[in-house]
Amino acid sequence: MTAATATVVPATPTAANGHHLTFGRILRSEWIKFISLRSTVWVAIVTVAVMVGFSLLMGFGMTQIVQNPEAMGGEASLGGTGTVIGTSVAATGYYFGQIVVAVLGVLIITGEYSTGQIKSTLTAVPTRLPVMAAKGAIVALTSFVLGAVGVAISVLVTTPMLSTYDLQVDLSDSASLQSLLGVPLYMTAIALFAFGIGTLLRHAAAGIAAVLGMLLLLPILGTIQVQWIQDISPYLLGAAGERIITGEQVGAVLTPWEGFGVLMIWVVAALVAAAVLLRRRDA
Amino acid sequence: MIEAHGLTKKYGDKTAVNDISFTVNPGRVTGFLGPNGAGKSTTMRMIVGLDRPTHGSVTVNGKPYVQHKAPLREVGALLEAKAVHSGRSATNHLRGLAATHGISKARVQEVIDMTGLAAVAGKRVGGFSLGMGQRLGIAAAMLGDPRTLILDEPVNGLDPEGVKWVRTMVRYLADEGRTVFLSSHLMSEMAITADELIVIGRGRIITAGAVQDVIDAVTKSSVRVRSPQAEDLVSRLQGADVTVTSVEPSLLEVHGLSAQQIGEAAAAGGFVLHELTPLRASLEEAYMTLTADDVEYHSHGAGEETAPAVVAETEGANR
Numbered sequence: 001m002t003a004a005t006a007t008v009v010p011a012t013p014t015a016a017n018g019h020h021l022t023f024g025r026i027l028r029s030e031w032i033k034f035i036s037l038r039s040t041v042w043v044a045i046v047t048v049a050v051m052v053g054f055s056l057l058m059g060f061g062m063t064q065i066v067q068n069p070e071a072m073g074g075e076a077s078l079g080g081t082g083t084v085i086g087t088s089v090a091a092t093g094y095y096f097g098q099i100v101v102a103v104l105g106v107l108i109i110t111g112e113y114s115t116g117q118i119k120s121t122l123t124a125v126p127t128r129l130p131v132m133a134a135k136g137a138i139v140a141l142t143s144f145v146l147g148a149v150g151v152a153i154s155v156l157v158t159t160p161m162l163s164t165y166d167l168q169v170d171l172s173d174s175a176s177l178q179s180l181l182g183v184p185l186y187m188t189a190i191a192l193f194a195f196g197i198g199t200l201l202r203h204a205a206a207g208i209a210a211v212l213g214m215l216l217l218l219p220i221l222g223t224i225q226v227q228w229i230q231d232i233s234p235y236l237l238g239a240a241g242e243r244i245i246t247g248e249q250v251g252a253v254l255t256p257w258e259g260f261g262v263l264m265i266w267v268v269a270a271l272v273a274a275a276v277l278l279r280r281r282d283a
Numbered sequence: 284m285i286e287a288h289g290l291t292k293k294y295g296d297k298t299a300v301n302d303i304s305f306t307v308n309p310g311r312v313t314g315f316l317g318p319n320g321a322g323k324s325t326t327m328r329m330i331v332g333l334d335r336p337t338h339g340s341v342t343v344n345g346k347p348y349v350q351h352k353a354p355l356r357e358v359g360a361l362l363e364a365k366a367v368h369s370g371r372s373a374t375n376h377l378r379g380l381a382a383t384h385g386i387s388k389a390r391v392q393e394v395i396d397m398t399g400l401a402a403v404a405g406k407r408v409g410g411f412s413l414g415m416g417q418r419l420g421i422a423a424a425m426l427g428d429p430r431t432l433i434l435d436e437p438v439n440g441l442d443p444e445g446v447k448w449v450r451t452m453v454r455y456l457a458d459e460g461r462t463v464f465l466s467s468h469l470m471s472e473m474a475i476t477a478d479e480l481i482v483i484g485r486g487r488i489i490t491a492g493a494v495q496d497v498i499d500a501v502t503k504s505s506v507r508v509r510s511p512q513a514e515d516l517v518s519r520l521q522g523a524d525v526t527v528t529s530v531e532p533s534l535l536e537v538h539g540l541s542a543q544q545i546g547e548a549a550a551a552g553g554f555v556l557h558e559l560t561p562l563r564a565s566l567e568e569a570y571m572t573l574t575a576d577d578v579e580y581h582s583h584g585a586g587e588e589t590a591p592a593v594v595a596e597t598e599g600a601n602r
Contacts, residue, residue, distance in 0.1 A: 020383075021352060021355060021383055021384060025382055029380065029381075029382035029383040033379040036375035036378075036379070037333060039370065098464050111370075112368065113370045116366040117376075118366075119363060120366045123362070123382070124354065124383045125383055126331065126348055126349040127349060132421050201363050280335075282335060283334070
């Protein structure tokens, strides 16, 4: 570094005096760290884009079915009418959005372990848990906002094409609103679960593989016709959590809010285990 | 002030730090010297609470580090070059750290200027050289204007100008009354930079004290004497604590007598001297002597035999 013309004598510090750690300051620190990474911007763009994109695709598919009922196998294949269709179209992006926010949740902590940043972070905040709380708050807030924005834009852009066939979302229908609100809620919970798993495993690839494995592979279990697997499958991470989005269904084991409650048990379990180990382990 | 009592760290069966106790006092630069793998970094990590001691305890300014309300103002630590997310700029890294303690942007700019990083502060840290990473680590350590500085191999990767800057800086900080604790595996570096030494090998403290005392304790001085009458001179010089080695027919190496004593003895006997040179074992040799049995990773084979051959430096090489 030839450009360095370092001052030999440290200048008298101007404003390092009188300040100590507070949770608000730690939260601010984590926010600065979060928004100063390019990947954050990309996650935001990609989340909203994939949610809206798949919603548009599904909406277009619905209009095709309506226009060509014979070719597509008749009216019954819509699986519902009116606002039910509109809601499922607008909410469909959650399935893809959850993957992006899950990766975000894992990376916000494992990125620190892989680069060595964690040593700086935990030296500044040696009690450690406030760091985890601040990161968790940021993951939750970001995921909720992205989920809400994604679903709102999805409603806006699909309504024109669906309203032609009277399939648009009816925002005065409480069941539809619950499903739409369920998207950001579900995505927030999944991102927090991923954050917990990332904190436990401290390794990006392992964390992402574990979380996506649970989200995408465990549902396949539900197709296996073995009684005990059938018994537990409604309580698995994704299956339980999705109930808040899929809404009231005949024959469902869990009601929407029960399902969300089960998801939150998964989330809390992951976060508590992560917090205990974060405190106990060497950084 | 750093005080360690019976500090021990085991990783499984392996003991990295074995029951060490020491005190690092303010107003002094204290060097932590030892070969690679001796336990220096582990000890420093335990001081700032990154690693949990298996036994024992360590306090900084009277309290365990974790109990301080403003840790960055108590201790500035450089533990590893580039303990930084590679995707973030130097400025943003420092701003993030500063925010935890409500330290101002002005102070962030100050440490950037102080460490000579102004030209690259906006660039992502991933592209930094080792030396730039080291400067950023020092900038981060200085953020809170801490009373105690812990620097693990601070000159590692720095260019000569940077090395000189670190030496001057730690001296200045110690003179201000701060506690400065820095590690190195180079005795020569420590001899220039430190006032006090703690020498560690295989997780145990081998010796500690003022730098010169540590060096003197392990440095055997000798005198090289060249004389055409060397053989006769030998009998003249022999005594209880004196060993004389004949290196060549006309060349002697004398342990246990000063150059002055030898010169006077030669004059009294009427011997001609062609050379009378006080020799000191080099610092590195002294260090090798200290840690010979405590090096974790020995290199075998080539070079091992040649090492102690002629390791002679004249007086004054220490400072």
